Each structure stands twice: as structure tokens, then as C-alpha cells.
Amino acid sequence: MTTATAAASTMTQTWQALCDRDDLVEFSGVAAWIETAGGPAQVALFYLPGHATELYAVDNHDPFSGANVIARGIVGDRQGEPVVASPLYKQHFRLTDGQCLEDDDVKLRTWPVDFDGDRVVLQA
Amino acid sequence: MSTQQQLIVIGNGMVGHHLVEQLVERGAHERYAITVFGEERHLAYDRVHLSEYFSGRDADSLALSTADYYAEHGIELRLAEAVTAIDRDAGEVVTPEGRYPYDRLVLATGSFPFVPPIPGNDREGCLVYRTLDDLDAIRAAAENAATGVVVGGGLLGLEAANALRGLNLDTAVVEFAPRLMPMQVDTEGGTLLREKIEALGVQVLTERATQHIEDGVDAAHRMVFQDDKVLETDLIVFSAGIRPRDELARDCALEMGERGGVVIDDRCLTSDPAILAVGEVALWNQSIFGLVAPGYRMARAAADTLMADVLERSPETFRGADMSTKLKLLGVDVGAIGDAHGNQNPGARMFRYLDEIKQEYRKLVVSSDGRKLLGAMLVGDNDYYESLMQYYANGLELPEDPASLILPSSEGAPALGPDALPDTATICSCHNVTKGDICTSIDAGAVDLATVKGETKASTGCGGCAALLKSVVDHELESRGVEVDQSICEHFAHTRQELYDIVRVEGIKTFGELIEKHGQGLGCDICKPAAASILASCYNEPITDAAHVPLQDTNDTFMANMQKNGTYSVVPRIAGGEITPDKLVVLGQVAQKYDLYTKITGGQRIDLFGARLEDLPAIWGELIEAGFETGHAYGKSVRTVKSCVGSTWCRYGVQDSVGMAIKLEHRYKGLRSPHKLKFAVSGCTRECAEAQSKDVGVIATENGWNLYVCGNGGMRPRHAELFATDLDDEQLIRTIDRFLMFYVRTADRLQRTSVWRENLEGGLDYLKEVILDDSLGINEELESQMQAVIDTYECEWAGAISDPEKLKRFRSFVNDERPDPDIIMTSERGQLRPA
Ligand code: SRM
Ligand SMILES: Cc1cc2nc3c(=O)[nH]c(=O)nc-3n(C[C@H](O)[C@H](O)[C@H](O)COP(=O)(O)OP(=O)(O)OC[C@H]3O[C@@H](n4cnc5c(N)ncnc54)[C@H](O)[C@@H]3O)c2cc1C
Ligand code: SF4
Ligand code: FES
Numbered sequence: 030m031t032t033a034t035a036a037a038s039t040m041t042q043t044w045q046a047l048c049d050r051d052d053l054v055e056f057s058g059v060a061a062w063i064e065t066a067g068g069p070a071q072v073a074l075f076y077l078p079g080h081a082t083e084l085y086a087v088d089n090h091d092p093f094s095g096a097n098v099i100a101r102g103i104v105g106d107r108q109g110e111p112v113v114a115s116p117l118y119k120q121h122f123r124l125t126d127g128q129c130l131e132d133d134d135v136k137l138r139t140w141p142v143d144f145d146g147d148r149v150v151l152q153a
Numbered sequence: 154m155s156t157q158q159q160l161i162v163i164g165n166g167m168v169g170h171h172l173v174e175q176l177v178e179r180g181a182h183e184r185y186a187i188t189v190f191g192e193e194r195h196l197a198y199d200r201v202h203l204s205e206y207f208s209g210r211d212a213d214s215l216a217l218s219t220a221d222y223y224a225e226h227g228i229e230l231r232l233a234e235a236v237t238a239i240d241r242d243a244g245e246v247v248t249p250e251g252r253y254p255y256d257r258l259v260l261a262t263g264s265f266p267f268v269p270p271i272p273g274n275d276r277e278g279c280l281v282y283r284t285l286d287d288l289d290a291i292r293a294a295a296e297n298a299a300t301g302v303v304v305g306g307g308l309l310g311l312e313a314a315n316a317l318r319g320l321n322l323d324t325a326v327v328e329f330a331p332r333l334m335p336m337q338v339d340t341e342g343g344t345l346l347r348e349k350i351e352a353l354g355v356q357v358l359t360e361r362a363t364q365h366i367e368d369g370v371d372a373a374h375r376m377v378f379q380d381d382k383v384l385e386t387d388l389i390v391f392s393a394g395i396r397p398r399d400e401l402a403r404d405c406a407l408e409m410g411e412r413g414g415v416v417i418d419d420r421c422l423t424s425d426p427a428i429l430a431v432g433e434v435a436l437w438n439q440s441i442f443g444l445v446a447p448g449y450r451m452a453r454a455a456a457d458t459l460m461a462d463v464l465e466r467s468p469e470t471f472r473g474a475d476m477s478t479k480l481k482l483l484g485v486d487v488g489a490i491g492d493a494h495g496n497q498n499p500g501a502r503m504f505r506y507l508d509e510i511k512q513e514y515r516k517l518v519v520s521s522d523g524r525k526l527l528g529a530m531l532v533g534d535n536d537y538y539e540s541l542m543q544y545y546a547n548g549l550e551l552p553e554d555p556a557s558l559i560l561p562s563s564e565g566a567p568a569l570g571p572d573a574l575p576d577t578a579t580i581c582s583c584h585n586v587t588k589g590d591i592c593t594s595i596d597a598g599a600v601d602l603a604t605v606k607g608e609t610k611a612s613t614g615c616g617g618c619a620a621l622l623k624s625v626v627d628h629e630l631e632s633r634g635v636e637v638d639q640s641i642c643e644h645f646a647h648t649r650q651e652l653y654d655i656v657r658v659e660g661i662k663t664f665g666e667l668i669e670k671h672g673q674g675l676g677c678d679i680c681k682p683a684a685a686s687i688l689a690s691c692y693n694e695p696i697t698d699a700a701h702v703p704l705q706d707t708n709d710t711f712m713a714n715m716q717k718n719g720t721y722s723v724v725p726r727i728a729g730g731e732i733t734p735d736k737l738v739v740l741g742q743v744a745q746k747y748d749l750y751t752k753i754t755g756g757q758r759i760d761l762f763g764a765r766l767e768d769l770p771a772i773w774g775e776l777i778e779a780g781f782e783t784g785h786a787y788g789k790s791v792r793t794v795k796s797c798v799g800s801t802w803c804r805y806g807v808q809d810s811v812g813m814a815i816k817l818e819h820r821y822k823g824l825r826s827p828h829k830l831k832f833a834v835s836g837c838t839r840e841c842a843e844a845q846s847k848d849v850g851v852i853a854t855e856n857g858w859n860l861y862v863c864g865n866g867g868m869r870p871r872h873a874e875l876f877a878t879d880l881d882d883e884q885l886i887r888t889i890d891r892f893l894m895f896y897v898r899t900a901d902r903l904q905r906t907s908v909w910r911e912n913l914e915g916g917l918d919y920l921k922e923v924i925l926d927d928s929l930g931i932n933e934e935l936e937s938q939m940q941a942v943i944d945t946y947e948c949e950w951a952g953a954i955s956d957p958e959k960l961k962r963f964r965s966f967v968n969d970e971r972p973d974p975d976i977i978m979t980s981e982r983g984q985l986r987p988a
Contacts, residue, residue, distance in 0.1 A: 052967040056675075056703035057710075062969045071966070071973075077675070090975075096719035097973050101707045105677030108643065114678035116707035116715055121678075 042066075042152050047074070050147040058100035058113065060089045063140070065153045072140060073100035074149065075113060075124060082111075085124035086142035086151050091115050092135050099137065157186045158256040160459065161246055163236045163401065165191030167200055168432030168448035169261030170217050175456035177226050179464070187228045188253060190246070192235035195285055196220060201445055201614075206288050207316050215285075239405040241425060257459060260402060260415060260423070260430040261452075264395040264443070269304070273366030278373055279389045282313040291390065295320040298387030300372055302326075304363060305392035306333040311482040313390045314355055318483070325356035325384065327376070329393075332359055337478070337489040341507060342532045345514045349485045349533070358384070395443055397434045410436040419470035421455040429455045437471060445614065446582040447474030453585065475546065475582070479531075479538045486535035491545050492518055492528035501527050504556045508533075515559035517541075524551055529559075539621050547578045571621075571628040580622055583614025588625055595629050602626050641902060642679040645672040649827065649902040653687050662692060663700045682706050683902040686789055689825035690897045691938075693945040695952050696788075696825075697959045708787035711963070712950055713769055716762060718976055718987040721769060723749070723761040724786035725776050726822060729796040729814030729834075730757030739779040747772055750984045756793035756831070758784060763985055765972055767965045773950045782822075782948035789903070790825045791832070794818035795843065799836030799853070806836035808853030813882070814842075817851070820886065823946040824893065824939075827900040827909075831866075845873045848906040849889055854878070858885045862892055862920075865907035874910075874917055877925060887936065891924045894935040 047061045053076040063072050071089035089097045094117040102113040104124075111124040121130040127137030141152040160181070162169055173189060176182060191197070198215040206215065223230040231248075238247040245252045266281035268274050278294050281287050295301065301317035303310045306328030317324040326333070332343025333350065347357050362379045369375040372385040402415040408424035410416060414436025421429045431451040433443055442448065450471055457468035477490040495501045495518035504517040513533035519526055526544040531537055537559060544551060544558070552558065576589035586609045594608045605626050606612055612622045640646045645668075647655070652667070661667050664684045668676055676684075685704035689696060696702070696709050708714050713721035725740070740759050744751045747768050749761040764772055773783075785791065794817045797803070799810030814834040824830070833844040834851040844850030850861035856879040864873025877888055900909040913919060922928040953959045965973050977988040 048967040052961070054702065054962065055699065059967045060965060061967050062971070074967075080675075094717060094719075095975075096717065097975055098707070098715065098719045101710065101715070103678040103681055103706065104675065104703065105644075105681060106675040107677065109674060111675060112677075117717065117719075119678065 044145075044150045044152050046145070047072075047149045047151055050144065050149065053149065056104055058102065058104065060097070060100035063151055063153050070138075070153075071097050072151065073102075073113070074142065075100075075104050075111075077104070077111065080111075082125075084142045084144065084149065085111065086140040087113070087122060087124060087127050088137040088139075090137075091117060092129075092137070093118050093120055158184065159254050160185035160187045160257045160259070161253060161255040162187065162189045162259045162261055163246065164261035164263055164398075164432070164434075165189050165193070165197045165230065165232065166261060166263045166432065167197060167217065167445050168263070168452050169259075170197030171449050172259060172261060172431055172452040172455055173223070173228060174218075175452050176459065177228075179456055179460045181456065181460050182226045182228055184460070184463075185257070189223070189228060189230050190234050190236050190248065191230070191232045193284055193286065194233040196223075196230070196232060198285065200283075203282075203285070203288065204312050204316055206285060207292070207319050212285055236401060239401050239428075241405050241428075244427070256427065258428045259455060259459075260428065260434055261432050262398040262401065262434045264397050264433040264441075266309075266391060267394040267396045268391045269363070269393050271363050271365055273374075274391070276366060276374060276389075278387065279366070279391065281391050282309060282316070283395075288316075291316070291388070292320065294388050295322055298322055298373070300324075300386045301388040301390065302376065302384060302386040303390045303392055305394065306330070306357070306359065307336060307392065307394065308334060308478075308480060308482065309395075310392035311350070313392050314350075315483045317388070317390065318353070318355060322388065323356075324354075325358060325386070326350070327361045327363065327384070328357070328359045329362050330359065333357065334487065337487060337493065338530055338532060339494060339516070341505070342487075342514050342516070342530055345507075345509075345512055345532050346485060346487065349512055350483055353483055355483065395433065397436070397441060399434055402430070402434075410439065410441075414441050417451075417471075419454070419472060420458040420461075420468070421451050421471060422458065429458060431455045438473060440473070442474055442476070444474075444476060444478065446585075447471075447476075449583060449614070450474055450585060477542060477545070479535050479542075481535070486531065486533055488529070488531035488535045488538040488541075490529040490538070490542055491526070493530040494518075495528060498527050504559060506556070506559045506561075508561070513561075517555055517559055519551060519555050523555060526551055526555070543574055543578060543621075547575055549573065571625040572632070574625070580625055581609075581611035581614065581618040583618075584610040586611040591622070591625055592629055595626070595633065600630065600635055641683055642677055644668060644674045644676050644680050647671065649683055649687070650899055652684065653690075653898055656684075656687050657691055662688065662694075664688070664704050665700065676704075678706075679902075682709070682789075685709070686825050686827065686902075690942070693823070693825075693942050695947065695949050697949055697953050697956075697962075699958075702962070706787075711766065711769060712773075712783060712787060712953065713764065714787050716987065719766075719973065720762070720976055720987070721764045721766065722786070723764050723769070723772055723776075724754070724758060724784040725781035726784040726818070727758040727793075728818035728822075729794055729811050731796070731811055731815060736779060736781065739776070739781075743772055743775050746775075748978075748985055750986060756786075757795050758793060760786070763978065763987075765965070765976065766963055767972065770954050770960055770963050774954050777948070777951050777954065783950040785822065788825060789828050790823065791818070791821045791830045793831060794821075795831075795833035795847070797835045797841035799834075803836055805839060806853070807855055808836055808858065810834040810836035810842065810851075810853055813851060813853075813858070813885075816882075817849075817886075817889070820943060821889075821893065823949075824897075824942050826893070826897045828903050828905045830893070830906070846870065847873060849873075849892070851885065857881045860885060860888055863906040863910035865905055867905075869907075871907040871911075876917075876921065888924060890939040891932050891935045892920075894939050895920075895923060895931075898935075 058073045058075045072086050073089040075085045089099045091098050102116045104113050112121045114121050122137050127139045129135035197217045234248050236246045245254050266283050301322035302325045303314045304327050306326045314324050314326050333346050364377050367375050369385040373387045376384045397414045399415050408416040415430040417430050417435045423430050432448040454469050454471040461468045479488040500521040501518050506515045516530040518528035529541045574588050578588045590609050594605050599605045612619045681704040744761050750763050752760050754760045794814040796811045796814030800806030831847045832849040833842040833847045835842040835844045836853050846864045846866045850873045852859045858880045860877045861873035862876045865871045978985040979988040
């Protein structure tokens with residue numbers, strides 16, 4: 030875990046602790062509040078235990094419906110790339126960079142996220 | 154630009170508008186200053202579907218374009234301004250508003266309904282059927298009328314008759330010829346058509362020539378016929394054929410046909426090369442074409458003519474058109490292909506098939522050597538049209554026994570595979586799209602039907618080619634290896650049915666194991682819910698268990714239906730629609746306490762909307778306390794068993810329908826299946842529970858129960874079919890057990906029983922063999938599988954609220970108790986709703 034060095038090397042962004050591993054749901058998502066430079070935001074945390082990248086953090090706000098529901102979508106992959114499907118109108122968003130696969134112009138925000146022991150920490 | 158030439162189009166009907174589109178496509182609006190005159194106040198609309206104006210469509214939805222489209226392309230559209238004269242010497246057209254110069258002129262004035270010169274034909278309430286304004290006039294006149302007569306039993310006459318019937322008039326059709334639709338059908342066909350139409354309550358009078366119309370005694374008008382017989386009616390619609398609107402051309406001395414029509418050549422030029430004519434006003438090779446497809450072809454040819462010098466290909470010409478038609482008139486299928494009467498080809502031979510019980514008639518006209526189809530006639534079932542049309546239009550070699558093409562077979566019409574069609578085969582005649590065009594579009598990257606439609610415009614005219622287009626597109630995609638493949642998704646190279654068998658045979662209990670052994674990757678929102686459903690059908694473990702929870706659609710995960718603002722609806726089970734007053738009170742109290750919107754559903758229960766995720770457990774805690782259990786409104790599972798009041802209260806009831814509904818609902822609740830399942834039980838044949846629109850419908854008889862299966866409401870309604878009669882309670886339940894489990898086992902993902910049944914090879918008979926006669930020897934297994942599901946039922950909400958681990962899932966945020974501030978409600982009719 031290299032959290033400390035990462036935090037030291039960024040001036041404006043800091044790592045914040047969100048929750049415990051226990052709060053996550055395996056192969057699915059939960060929502061959390063984070064503080065960003067632009068104010069509080071809702072983030073969807075997805076947990077894929079045993080995979081190369083185990084944690085992803087993307088915007089919880091679904092741009093198509095306007096509702097805060099991305100954390101409640103089904104996680105899967107498209108051609109090997111991890112994605113989440115919006116639970117309302119089923120668009121797919123890439124977990125790595127938030128890109129919507131159905132609409133080039135739509136992208137969710139993403140944040141670096143990691144474990145610090147059993148704590149989930151996110152950089153914003 | 155001063156060098157711009159003036160192009161005037163007279164008439165903004167279907168063909169006039171198509172011409173404008175074709176001109177724009179060729180960039181003609183940059184070269185010409187285009188002005189379009191339309192006599193009607195409406196922008197071009199879909200006259201072919203005019204009758205739908207009476208069944209709910211309005212002028213806007215019938216419009217073929219928008220004023221913006223014209224404005225965008227710099228085309229001046231002058232509606233409600235009729236041209237009154239053409240001054241060829243000055244090169245000007247004249248309207249009541251002024252004179253307009255032209256360099257090129259196109260006549261697209263269409264035709265008008267012919268009103269026979271009968272004394273009295275101009276009385277008030279004597280109308281025609283051609284324009285939106287005509288239909289408004291008919292509607293207005295019908296308000297004070299009880300009876301209506303259509304003069305003319307042709308295609309348009311019957312359409313008008315249907316409209317009058319729809320306006321609740323007692324309707325009659327009066328035809329001069331000995332039969333209806335004399336142009337399209339022969340004596341046998343005409344007789345059948347007449348029977349069918351009379352059966353709908355429309356009176357048919359043939360061989361009647363109206364002599365005059367006078368004041369009626371019991372109705373507004375009295376029509377007097379040649380033999381002094383009379384018919385009284387309040388309203389008369391003339392539909393005795395069409396005549397070209399060629400008065401402008403006649404007045405300026407263009408060459409005309411003997412019986413009217415402006416003579417054009419292959420390039421749509423009239424006798425004055427500055428003037429063109431297209432559509433129903435034009436006469437080509439002594440023929441007027443009263444259909445839209447030939448008009449569209451003329452429009453394309455005319456556009457090419459006007460742009461000939463800059464086209465980079467040889468201009469299209471008009472070379473006549475096929476007048477084959479397929480219609481549904483008053484709900485009766487009629488089709489005519491080519492030389493349907495067989496009187497244009499000496500030596501032609503015929504096959505006829507007549508079924509007086511089903512009321513179907515089909516005729517084939519084939520060449521003397523029996524190898525080519527020259528024409529065909531269909532009454533009663535147009536399923537045969539598509540493939541016959543392909544044999545005819547493409548000169549395909551007929552099968553050994555051509556009669557097989559019109560003989561009924563259990564499979565319906567023998568389909569002509571799309572691969573048998575040559576590239577030149579016309580698929581859509583409205584937009585002149587060939588199979589080759591479709592292949593080109595697919596080769597250029599189109600991978601689905603919608604894209605092909607968008608690019609080629611195929612199937613966007615009359616719509617008659619939709620089925621054929623789909624089969625060609627599917628076939629072509631398949632032959633290019635595009636995955637029209639049946640695999641459920643990229644993670645499993647198996648169908649749902651195969652996955653089901655794998656799960657059952659190998660005893661696989663989790664998605665993790667399934668994908669590890671038989672799939673690849675993480676899965677997705679297609680295969681995960683499908684696998685969840687299969688696992689639940691087989692083992693019925695709670696869907697909230699850790700291994701299953703990530704597989705579920707959000708509705709199943711949270712055991713409630715997500716609404717558009719991220720809140721949920723709560724639907725407790727109210728089996729059979731029966732509820733005690735105490736429980737009703739509880740529902741009201743819970744709704745009040747949690748600020749929920751309440752509504753009675755179409756499934757005889759009560760839906761509470763607007764619940765926040767974090768409130769769901771508390772809401773359910775109170776409901777379960779009061780004796781409610783989950784209603785599975787969120788699941789692909791058994792929904793409701795609707796009931797009528799039945800013999801307990803109803804004077805007609807012969808069995809206790811409520812009791813049976815409750816019994817069935819409790820038996821099958823919690824069964825997860827490929828799609829949702831709906832039931833109903835009616836207490837007698839009056840069928841107040843609408844059982845015949847359900848997946849499983851039960852109707853009481855004096856002797857027990859009749860069972861109906863595979864009905865559907867929804868997007869494509871289908872009547873359930875009678876499956877077994879006079880069953881006792883025990884037989885009924887055993888039959889439903891087997892039926893449901895067989896469906897669960899063999900259906901595709903998200904396939905309702907109706908669609909499953911339609912795709913079932915062997916149809917209802919096969920289903921009866923399997924379920925009633927045990928032809929596959931699996932019934933015992935099906936029954937015990939069902940019993941296992943029933944024995945393992947537990948209310949998943951009760952399970953969830955007593956398990957702290959499962960409850961963790963119902964937090965809006967894992968690190969904060971604040972509710973989601975973006976859920977904003979407002980109030981309407983005294984209740985909350987999403988803002
Ligand atoms: C609540 C209700 C409307 C109402 O207020 O009356 C309703 C609401 C929904 N219907 Fe329905 N349907 C409701 C009765 C019906 C009926 C009538 C009936 O069951 O008697 C039908 C036609 C009958 C049929 O299904 O054969 C019906 C045909 C559909 C369809 C089309 C199904 C089809 O096969 O074509 C869908 C879409 C689907 O399932 O894919 C649908 C889907 C839906 C969904 C689930 C749409 C969605 O995903 O959000 C709605 C969920 C509402 C919610 O959050 O609770 N609903 N829906 C009714 C619930 C009945 C109940 O107590 O469970
Ligand atoms: C009820 C009904 C059902 C039909 N069903 C079918 C069908 O199923 N399949 C099929 O192929 N065809 C069908 N048709 C026929 C089809 O609608 C016509 O073939 C098509 O509309 C012809 O197009 P058009 O542009 O030549 O004529 P129209 O659509 O009649 O357009 C001509 C326009 O020119 C205007 N006009 C005339 N004179 C002047 C003038 N001097 N100045 C300015 N404007 C003028 C008229 O007001 C009219 O708006 C049906 C027709 C009707 C009425
Ligand atoms: S279906 Fe028959 S028994 Fe049931 S309510 Fe209607 S009339 Fe009465
Ligand atoms: S044939 Fe009319 S839309 Fe294709």
C-alpha cells in the first residue's frame with residue numbers, strides 16, 4: 030500500500046477514508062459520500078475480490094435518468110473490460126474511466142480508490 | 154443567386170412531397186428556387202393511412218414532414234393556395250394571390266373521388282373520402298346520423314364503410330358490379346368477401362345502380378335504384394373510383410389521355426418539355442397508377458430528369474409498375490398479385506383452393522408450362538402473400554407442385570427462404586429497395602434492422618414489407634457471421650435452455666461455479682439475471698443470499714421496483730385480490746407514515762410508491778407484522794392470480810373462483826421463471842377475471858374447470874388457448890404444475906409463455922402430448938421439481954429483515970445516514986409524486 034506517498038505527492042487532492050471492506054458487497058456496488066474540491070459528491074464503489082483491480086469508484090449519478098443509482102447496477106464485463114449497467118435504462122459505463130459505451134459524449138467521473146488494510150480510501 | 158432557375162411544384166400530396174425529398178437529396182434546392190403550392194391547408198400527409206384519423210391518429214402524426222424541413226432547405230411552401238391556371242406562353246402559374254414565373258413546372262395534383270352524375274348527389278350529407286377535411290366533414294355529419302351508405306364496393310369504398318361502422322352508423326355498401334372489389338377478386342373470392350363483410354354487420358347490395366336521391370321518410374335521404382327498390386340513409390359517401398385532377402393541364406392544352414390524365418413519357422415529361430407530371434394525375438402508357446409506390450417511382454424519375462445534366466449516373470426512368478396489393482379491409486385480408494384474374498395471359502392455368510368453413514380462398518395463375526407464377530388472388534389469409542409475391546416479381550421457378558404454395562399446412566404458409574431471392578429482388582416497393590441494396594448497407598457496416606431501415610428507408614412507406622425485410626436482414630447478418638447467434642451473451646456460448654440443463658444435470662448452485670466451468674469473464678447484465686432465474690427455478694435459495702445478490706437486477710436486489718427517481722414501489726401480495734378490512738387499514742397507515750403514493754394496480758392489489766431505499770426494511774417490517782408477504786412485483790416470477798367474485802356472491806357463478814385463485818397464488822408464489830407469469834380465475838363463462846388474456850387462465854364450468862394457457866396482455870396481446878376441459882381441482886393443479894415447469898425448463902430468457910408457445914415446434918398439439926399424454930415421460934420429474942419449489946418457499950422480505958448482514962444492503966450510503974438530497978417530491982391530487 031503506497032497511500033502515504035501518494036498523498037504526499039499531490040498538492041490539492043487528498044486520500045480520505047470512506048468505509049470498511051465489510052461495508053462493500055462482493056461483485057456489486059454500494060454508494061458513499063465523498064468530499065471533493067467542488068463540494069460533496071456521491072460515489073459508487075464496486076468491489077471485485079480476487080481480480081487484478083479489486084476496487085473502482087465512479088460517479089453515483091446516472092446522467093441519463095438524473096437519479097443517483099449507479100451503485101445499484103449490475104457489474105460485469107464487455108470484452109474483458111469491467112463495466113456497470115445503469116439499473117434504470119441499462120447503459121453501460123466502463124469502470125476504469127467512466128466512459129459510457131452507448132454514447133461517446135457521456136462519461137462518469139472516476140476517482141482513485143484503494144484499500145488501506147481493511148479501510149477503503151479514495152483520493153479526491 | 155440571379156442565375157437560379159424557378160421550379161414550381163403544384164400539389165403537396167404524397168407524391169409531390171416525395172418529389173421534394175428526392176430533389177433535396179440530389180441538391181436540386183441549390184440549383185433551383187423551389188416553390189410548392191398545395192390546395193389543402195395541411196402539409197403533405199400519409200393518405201394511405203388516412204382511415205387511422207378515425208381511430209386515434211391526428212393530422213400531426215399523419216404528416217409526412219414538417220414546415221421546418223421546407224424552410225431549412227429554402228423551399229417556399231404555399232399551403233391553402235390552389236393554382237387556378239398555367240400560362241404556358243408567359244411561363245407563369247396563376248393563383249388567387251398572384252402570378253409566379255417558372256422555368257420548370259411539375260404537376261402533382263393527384264386525383265379526386267368520382268361522384269356519379271346522379272340527381273341529388275349534391276344534397277347535404279353526400280360526401281367523399283379523400284382528404285382530412287373530408288373526414289372531418291364525415292365525422293361532423295355522423296353526429297346526427299344513425300345510418301350510412303357507401304356508394305362503391307371497391308378498395309376505398311370498403312375502407313370508407315369501415316370508417317362509418319367505426320362511427321357507429323348502421324352501414325351498407327352499394328356496388329354496381331355483381332360483386333365486391335371487382336378489380337381484385339373473382340366470383341368465388343367476391344362471394345367469400347361478401348359473407349365475411351356481412352358477418353361484420355355491414356349490409357352489402359350488389360348490382361344496384363342508383364337512379365336518384367331524394368328526401369327520405371325515416372332518414373335524411375332515400376336512394377332509388379334501377380328497379381325502384383329504395384334504401385334510406387342519413388349519410389352517403391361516394392367512393393366510385395378516382396379521376397385524375399388534370400383540369401389545369403387540360404386548360405393549357407397539354408396532351409391528355411382519352412379518359413383523362415396528363416400524358417407522360419419515361420422521364421415524366423409531358424408534351425411540353427418544361428412541364429412534368431407525377432403521381433395519380435399522370436398517364437403513362439395509357440395507364441393511371443392509383444397506388445403510392447408507382448407514384449414514388451415517378452417522383453424519383455422526375456427528380457433525375459430535372460437534374461439529369463449533373464447526375465453522375467444514368468437517370469432513372471419510369472417503366473410502369475406492378476399493381477399487386479395486399480390489404481386488410483374491415484379486418485379481412487385481400488391480396489391480388491399480377492394477373493390475378495388470369496385473363497391477360499392466354500394459356501395460363503389455375504389452381505384454386507376454397508375453404509368454406511375457415512372462409513379462405515386462394516388462387517394461383519401459372520404459365521402454361523407450370524413453371525412461372527403469373528398472378529395470384531388471396532381472400533381471408535394474407536400470410537401467403539410475401540412468398541407468392543417473390544415468386545411472381547422475381548420470376549422464380551415454381552416448385553414441382555405449385556399447389557403446395559396455397560394449400561394450408563400446419564406450419565402456415567410455406568416460407569420462401571430469403572436466400573432464394575436474387576439480389577435484384579425488390580423487397581420494399583414503396584422505396585424501391587432491393588435485396589442488393591440491403592446487402593450493400595450491411596456490407597457498409599449496418600448490423601441491425603434499425604440501421605438498415607434508416608439507411609435504405611425500406612419499410613418506412615406502407616409498411617407492407619416489414620416481415621420480409623426482417624427475414625432478409627436476419628439472414629444476411631447470419632450469413633456474414635454476425636452474431637444473430639443464439640448464445641445468451643458474450644460470456645456463455647449457450648442458450649438459456651442449455652444453461653438450464655447444465656445447471657440441473659451438474660447440480661451447479663452458484664453463478665461463480667457456472668461461469669468458471671462453462672463461461673468466461675465477469676458476466677454481465679444479460680447472463681447474470683438469467684442465471685439467477687435458472688438457479689432460483691432449480692433450487693429456490695433466497696435471492697438475497699450473498700452468492701446470488703450481485704446477479705439480480707436492481708428490482709430483485711432490493712425486492713422492490715425502482716422508479717424513475719431512484720425510489721422504489723412496494724407491492725405486498727394480496728392473493729386473489731381478497732383483502733380484509735384490517736389489512737387495508739394497515740396499508741393506509743404505512744403509506745401515511747412513510748409518505749407513499751398509493752394506487753390500485755391492474756393486478757388487483759395495492760402499490761405504494763416513492764419509498765426510499767433506506768426506508769424499505771422498516772416499511773416491510775410493519776407489513777410483515779400485519780401478516781403481509783412480498784408480492785414479487787419486481788421478479789420474473791408469479792405475479793398475481795386475478796379473480797372474479799365467483800359463486801360465493803355472484804348469481805351466475807358456478808364455482809368458487811376466489812377460493813381457487815387464492816389456492817393457486819399461494820401454490821405458485823415465489824416460482825421464478827424466464828419471464829413473469831400471470832394467472833386469473835373466472836367463476837363462469839362470463840369471464841369477468843379476463844382469464845383468457847393470461848399465461849394461465851382458469852374458467853369455471855358446471856363440471857369443474859377449463860384451463861387456458863399462453864395468453865398475454867401487454868405489447869402484443871394474445872388470447873390464451875383452451876388446453877383441457879372439466880378438470881377437477883386436483884387435475885387442474887397437476888396440469889398447471891407440469892405446464893409451468895415445462896415452460897421454465899425450455900423457454901428462452903425473457904420469453905413470455907405466449908411467445909414461447911408461438912415458437913414451440915409442433916404447437917399446441919405437441920404441448921398437449923407432453924403435458925397431458927406424457928409423451929416425453931418427464932411429467933413425474935416436472936411435478937416433483939414443482940413440489941420442491943413449493944416446499945422451499947419463504948417470503949424473501951421476511952428473510953431479509955431478520956438478517957443484519959442482508960439489511961446492510963439497504964443503506965443509501967455506507968458512510969452517512971443523510972438521505973439522498975436529490976430525491977425531490979411535489980404533490981398532485983393530494984399525494985406525493987416525483988418533481
Ligand atoms: C403497477 C402496474 C400498473 C398499475 O398501476 O396498474 C404495472 C407496472 C409495471 N409494469 Fe405492468 N403493471 C401492472 C399490470 C400489468 C398488466 C395487467 C395485468 O397484469 O393484469 C399488464 C398486461 C398483462 C400482461 O402482462 O400480459 C402489464 C404489462 C406489462 C409489460 C408488458 C408485458 C408483455 O409481455 O408485453 C411490461 C414490460 C415487461 O414486463 O417487459 C410491464 C412492466 C411493468 C413495470 C415493471 C415497468 C418497470 O420496469 O418499471 C412497472 C412496474 C411498476 C412498479 O414499480 O410497481 N407491464 N402490466 C400493474 C401491477 C400489477 C400487479 O399488481 O402486479
Ligand atoms: C383512403 C385511402 C386509402 C388508400 N390506401 C392506399 C394503399 O393502401 N396503398 C396505396 O398504394 N395507395 C393507397 N391510396 C392511394 C394513395 O393515397 C395515392 O396513390 C397517393 O396519395 C397519390 O399521391 P399524389 O401525390 O399523386 O396525390 P395526392 O396525395 O392526392 O396529392 C395531390 C395534392 O395536390 C393538391 N392539388 C390538386 N390540385 C391542386 C392545385 N390546382 N393547386 C394546388 N394543389 C392542388 C391536392 O389538394 C392534394 O393535396 C389510398 C387513398 C385513399 C384516399
Ligand atoms: S365471471 Fe361469472 S361468476 Fe365471475 S363475476 Fe363474472 S358473471 Fe360472476
Ligand atoms: S413496400 Fe411499402 S414500405 Fe416497403
